[in-house]
Amino acid sequence: KNRGRLLINCADQPGIVAAVSDFLYKQGANILESSQYSTDPKEGTFFMRIEFECEGLKEKKSNVEENFKEIASTFGMEWSFTFSEELKRTAIFVSKELHCLRELLWEWQSGDLITDLALVISNHEECREIVESLGIPFYYIPANKENRPQVEKQQLELLEKYEIDLIILARYMQILTPTFVAQHPNQIINIHHSFLPAFVGARPYERAYQRGVKLIGATSHYVTNDLDEGPIIEQDIMRVDHRADVDSLKKIGRSIERSVLARAVKWHLEDRIIVHQNKTIVF
Amino acid sequence: KNRGRLLINCADQPGIVAAVSDFLYKQGANILESSQYSTDPKEGTFFMRIEFECEGLKEKKSNVEENFKEIASTFGMEWSFTFSEELKRTAIFVSKELHCLRELLWEWQSGDLITDLALVISNHEECREIVESLGIPFYYIPANKENRPQVEKQQLELLEKYEIDLIILARYMQILTPTFVAQHPNQIINIHHSFLPAFVGARPYERAYQRGVKLIGATSHYVTNDLDEGPIIEQDIMRVDHRADVDSLKKIGRSIERSVLARAVKWHLEDRIIVHQNKTIVF
Amino acid sequence: KNRGRLLINCADQPGIVAAVSDFLYKQGANILESSQYSTDPKEGTFFMRIEFECEGLKEKKSNVEENFKEIASTFGMEWSFTFSEELKRTAIFVSKELHCLRELLWEWQSGDLITDLALVISNHEECREIVESLGIPFYYIPANKENRPQVEKQQLELLEKYEIDLIILARYMQILTPTFVAQHPNQIINIHHSFLPAFVGARPYERAYQRGVKLIGATSHYVTNDLDEGPIIEQDIMRVDHRADVDSLKKIGRSIERSVLARAVKWHLEDRIIVHQNKTIVF
Amino acid sequence: KNRGRLLINCADQPGIVAAVSDFLYKQGANILESSQYSTDPKEGTFFMRIEFECEGLKEKKSNVEENFKEIASTFGMEWSFTFSEELKRTAIFVSKELHCLRELLWEWQSGDLITDLALVISNHEECREIVESLGIPFYYIPANKENRPQVEKQQLELLEKYEIDLIILARYMQILTPTFVAQHPNQIINIHHSFLPAFVGARPYERAYQRGVKLIGATSHYVTNDLDEGPIIEQDIMRVDHRADVDSLKKIGRSIERSVLARAVKWHLEDRIIVHQNKTIVF
Numbered sequence A, B, C, D: 001k002n003r004g005r006l007l008i009n010c011a012d013q014p015g016i017v018a019a020v021s022d023f024l025y026k027q028g029a030n031i032l033e034s035s036q037y038s039t040d041p042k043e044g045t046f047f048m049r050i051e052f053e054c055e056g057l058k059e060k061k062s063n064v065e066e067n068f069k070e071i072a073s074t075f076g077m078e079w080s081f082t083f084s085e086e087l088k089r090t091a092i093f094v095s096k097e098l099h100c101l102r103e104l105l106w107e108w109q110s111g112d113l114i115t116d117l118a119l120v121i122s123n124h125e126e127c128r129e130i131v132e133s134l135g136i137p138f139y140y141i142p143a144n145k146e147n148r149p150q151v152e153k154q155q156l157e158l159l160e161k162y163e164i165d166l167i168i169l170a171r172y173m174q175i176l177t178p179t180f181v182a183q184h185p186n187q188i189i190n191i192h193h194s195f196l197p198a199f200v201g202a203r204p205y206e207r208a209y210q211r212g213v214k215l216i217g218a219t220s221h222y223v224t225n226d227l228d229e230g231p232i233i234e235q236d237i238m239r240v241d242h243r244a245d246v247d248s249l250k251k252i253g254r255s256i257e258r259s260v261l262a263r264a265v266k267w268h269l270e271d272r273i274i275v276h277q278n279k280t281i282v283f
Helices: A016-026 A057-075 A099-109 A128-132 A148-161 A178-182 A204-211 A246-269 B016-026 B057-075 B099-109 B128-132 B148-161 B178-182 B204-211 B246-269 C016-026 C057-075 C099-109 C128-132 C148-161 C178-182 C204-211 C246-269 D016-026 D057-075 D099-109 D128-132 D148-161 D178-182 D204-211 D246-269
Strands: A003-011 A029-038 A045-054 A078-083 A089-094 A116-122 A138-140 A166-170 A188-192 A215-222 A232-239 A273-276 A279-282 B003-011 B029-038 B045-054 B078-083 B089-094 B116-122 B138-140 B166-169 B188-192 B215-222 B232-239 B273-276 B279-282 C003-011 C029-038 C045-054 C078-083 C089-094 C116-122 C138-140 C166-169 C188-192 C215-222 C232-239 C273-276 C279-282 D003-011 D029-038 D045-054 D078-083 D089-094 D116-122 D138-140 D166-169 D188-192 D215-222 D232-239 D273-276 D279-282
Touching (some): A003 A273, A016 A045, A029 B029, A045 A057, A057 A078, A099 A116, A099 A166, A148 A178, A166 A246, A204 A246, A232 D215, A246 A273, B003 B016, B003 B057, B003 B273, B016 B057, B045 B273, B057 B078, B089 B148, B099 B128, B116 B148, B128 B138, B148 B178, B204 B246, B232 B279, B232 C215, C003 C016, C003 C057, C016 C029, C016 C045, C016 C057, C016 D016, C029 D029, C045 C057, C045 C273, C057 C078, C089 C148, C099 C128, C128 C138, C148 C178, C215 C246, C232 C246, D003 D057, D003 D273, D016 D029, D016 D045, D045 D057, D045 D273, D057 D078, D089 D099, D089 D148, D099 D128, D116 D148, D148 D178, D166 D246, D232 D246, D232 D279
Parallel strands (some): A089 A116, B089 B116, C089 C166, D089 D166, D166 D188
Antiparallel strands (some): A003 A078, A029 A045, A188 A215, A215 A232, B003 B045, B003 B078, B188 B215, C003 C045, C003 C078, C029 C045, C188 C215, D273 D279
């Protein structure tokens, strides 16, 4: 398809929208969707996402990128074009709990997650069958606190070999080292099973039960080196009451985790998310 | 303040965004918020709302409007500018149930509804005190099925005298004639106490109770000549269960009605709503 | 396990709770959960659901039922005991759209739907593989408006052969005849893809799109002979806006349908639902 | 009216429901609503709330209480009867932000909060007029960190003088000392402007903004000596996105705070809440 997306951020100033839209018009592109946000019209940062259609984009695209450099440099922009014919390549990391993986596979099969699902890596064998039955390579890499460096080395080699753009931690339950994270900035999406910043860290449902909350939630976020402190992409909650024990909370939570993670991944794949400082702008 | 808004619709075609944003740039305006939507990039209708800031807008504004005509005619646009220093003038129609009126007055007092609240008209005396205590003119016009023409004549005279731009039916409970409606196209907002199109017409809570629904709702919409069939602006619902009798439904419903109507009015006052055919685009 | 449930309804009058709880106490049962509802303390109908645990229930159960008849007759009760060791036997009817089937199979596999899933019947072959891979018998019975009597004859024979207690229409998309419905009163659960009573009948998402609603929903209900008019068990909604076309509505709707149907089925399997006139009491 | 409520908790064991319901039957009471919960059928704690109607309850009530002591002692119950003719006496503490106070006054006027609203205490004069216009005594007691002991002494004297049963902190913004709290165990309801345990302490909206959460919430809880750590009664949330600045969060938050506090107060007044350890059971 002839679709492209342009993401921009720069210091806010008059004339950005005019310059960019005029540029796209002259390339023969028709703007389908355009979103913008400024942290502050005076001295703030300006963000923009444009989705456009352009006849013969495949042939034109390197040209378009080249031509854009002039505007970009005028306004001091950080920017990137993506083209819908170039699918992002995704790896899923999973552990024993498979509900998030299943949801992602399902949405992928039904065409709702448009990505090249390149491989699944797990420290358990539980999901091998379901993954391989879909023709997706599965790698079993046992992981624990002791062997983290070797495990991550293997994982990073696989990610490189498969040219991965996005890593989804679908309840992977292992902490990644700064080395690993540094190689994939804003490319690792995790699902945490609480409405952050409540219940950072381990065993959130047990702690939610102890605290007697009336809502439980889940949070998808980009992974940074601060545990559960990365930029939040999406959150949701459901009501619970005193009758729910820890197992009930986990069960209710699973359905929240599934949908929250799937939405975050979808937005990432559609280039709708810009990370600014430790927050996300979701267009 | 130096804020303005521009609303546009026209046949979709390349170059609209470029032309409009270039125009605003040349008038010295900085775009604060911009939203657009196309029913179909090929042969669809294109809609756009831009909020901008412009030094000395008060002096420039007739000039800006004049200058825009050229672009507008090139693209065959319907368009309008509004300027935040020109407050919309609002009339509230209310009957015996005052919860929606109270919510609107409250939001207006706390600065969340930015409008010139010019008068309140009721067919009952219940709210006179609360309205007059805020310094808002109150008119008591008894209304029923028999005297509708005379009543509407009086009402229309008041609306004209007070130069009203927006009429809010805050549970007014009287049907307006086509004559009345025709004079205020897309300027009358009603709150209907069901999630339309369920329970069109009278006594929706009673019918919701009979049907045994598990959700009750409210809908704000522009008034047209088809009862409860006008363009929907906003809807919301709350859960109910078998224990709720009709009175409980009404009580729960009141809090939905309050917030749904207040949101719709706010969006109208901020020029966020475009009516297209029988639907709304809410930017 | 030694769990049982008792469902009761009768004319409301003093002493019911005392008599029933005293009875269970004397049988050696410990009440785990008890819910009650009266349409009106004076001359209303009283409903009660008790879940209890009782040592050696398997041996005692026919005795318990026999002994209860005296109380039942004193108060003029309709009543039934169910015992958790006797699983309900379920049939799923499905057509081409498999999301509801998948959700049910998934919840069943993970132990959240406790039932004997006896067979799946479809008028298409799409789901054969997924069903048979779980060891569940699959029957392909092509159905259309013309061959309805023969189709239903086959279906009814299968339901009888498999001793089915519950029929789930997981987007089956065929209308059942009164003959069929009459044989399974309050035993057929359908999922309708709108928040009833809005958009009764065919193509609800298309009509929701036309009407421009801001919420779409789904409704699970018992099937009666009035299309989409049976007792509502559960409903839910999600927000949509002007950008959603019919395909987007369908996609969003699928996730509502999945969870609404799964909840309704779960409550039925746990004997939490009592049908009274055309409404449900869900304990 | 002839309504009463009985709240019970004791070690779980067979026969409790039978004994209590038989007792009420013999007093001539008809059970309108009955709820129960056990932390664990084996060795857990059992909780029960019964609402009943009883002809001539006013005359009988001391008798009923006296007679119940035998059962209570058999099962080792903590218990209390309340009678709807004896209204709870309520004090509201408020500071400068009046939205929660307004909501409570409104619900009280419309008959949704059934209590004897005895007085309002504030450390500011803002709400005097609105409170006194409803005929409710208003006390202005300036409070700050320095004069806390004297302030609380005054407040406690007023609470005693007015025989207050329930204290509502409707955004009071002052910390109460252990002395104050100790005199009103489980009788002080606070509204905290975040979904606890996220953002305990001061300036939650500012911190929610910093963290970039996609949901903001409010929590009503009983006040204990651990700041924002008391038993949670009710919570709710609303969605926000990157466009919301701190002021927008506060504005959205106000509507959540209003409804969450009003629900918690209503449940308390209806004796629906039992505090167990640091959690609530809400029947």
